Amino acid sequence: MVLSMDPVKKCLFPVAGLGTRFLPVTKEIAKEMLPLVNRPIISYGVEEALASGCSDLIMITGRAKRSIENYFDRSFELEELLKSRGKMDLYKKMVEISELAEILYVRQREPLGLGHAVLCGERFCRDEYFGVILPDDVFLGETPILSQLLEVHRRWGGTVVALEKVPRDEISRYGVVRSEDMGNGVHRILDMVEKPRSDEAPSDYAIMGRYVLSPAVFPLLAEGRVGAGGEIQLTDALRRLIGSEPVWGYVYQGRRFDCGTQKGWLAANIQLALEDPELREVVLDSIKGSKNF
Ligand code: UTP
16 A cells, blocks of 8 residues: 555546536537636636645646636736726736646546546656546535545545445446445445446445545556446546555535536536525526516
8 A cells, every 4th residue: 555644735637528418518618617606617626626735736638628727827918908997806816816726737638538537647646645626526515525535534544535325316327335334424445336227236325526546546547447438437446446455435524516417507506696695686586587687
């Protein structure tokens, strides 16, 4: 096992997926750039990583994802325009976004699967544990989910995945674990399988889009074994890691919205609007149908 008591500083964001569940909008727009009220989905993941203590962020991007890079970069023209018009609040906000974090970008040339996307980050995380955030899973709650997983990692060592109990009729969308409940939300993972048939799923606990991974996963991913959906699956590599290193699951606290789907994205927008004192009234009035906006 890779032993390290160093704090986890690196976080990978695999964002090279095609987003077919959200077509046609994702034909031209990266799904990570879809707005949650007035901020793109990706900004929630970045803030979660920073709030969890990670300072080195690495995005694994694909062809159609230039807009993500542009969003976190300076935009001198826009900044000058805002300044010249005296819109200093907006100007400061724009600069703040580009100063949020130092982000590196790596291309995944072909969308060969999540496992392959993680492998693309190997040269940055070869010798240390690292976080992984799948940004279309947006979590709202008091404590960032990644920091909850990092807490388990500090106590127990090893790899940690986020777990959620999901209804049987939805289980085949996820990686599913067989595990031993250790108490306080911590599970020792004994086995896992990607997208099982619902009658073959080993439990109701599914893996969600947050991980603390051991670098020992890279050689397993590099074997390039193709799994469910013809993709190189992270779940398959983690499954093989179980024999040699501890792999934990943590039943996170908070609410999750799968913003890679229309339903989850819509629900997240409504939830965020309800939490905003001004927008709350807008949601309620528009449901009543009593007002024009
Ligand atoms: P998804 O399962 O959501 O796939 O990927 P997708 O292609 O993004 O979207 P759909 O299913 O076609 O609608 C889970 C995560 O893995 C990344 C995605 O960007 C997302 O964050 N991913 C997936 C990659 O980076 N590369 C891949 O080859 C596949």
